[in-house]
Amino acid sequence: MRGLLGAALAAVLSCGPSDAEAVRIREGSSLDGIAECPALLCAGSDERCTELLFEYGRSPPLCVVPRDICDRLECVESGRKCVIFDGIPLQLRCMKQ
16 A cells, blocks of 8 residues: 555656646746755856756756846746746746736
């Protein structure tokens, strides 16, 4: 029973986010200069650690600049926009416009 529960949990956690939650890199943009967060801390004073929910799954924790990360990304589902919620880690979500 424990093995079956573990397998089911692994299958659920391996699924990517829904289209309503997912982001993709905006055409003409890139994630150049963005590094992984060591221990949820970033070296730059204006950088914050967050996970990005891409169409294909979660990114590792990344150091991003909150004021410009949404300029590099777009929500997969139309009618939604990238929004930042302050916290540790930083939360980046797609919300209805």
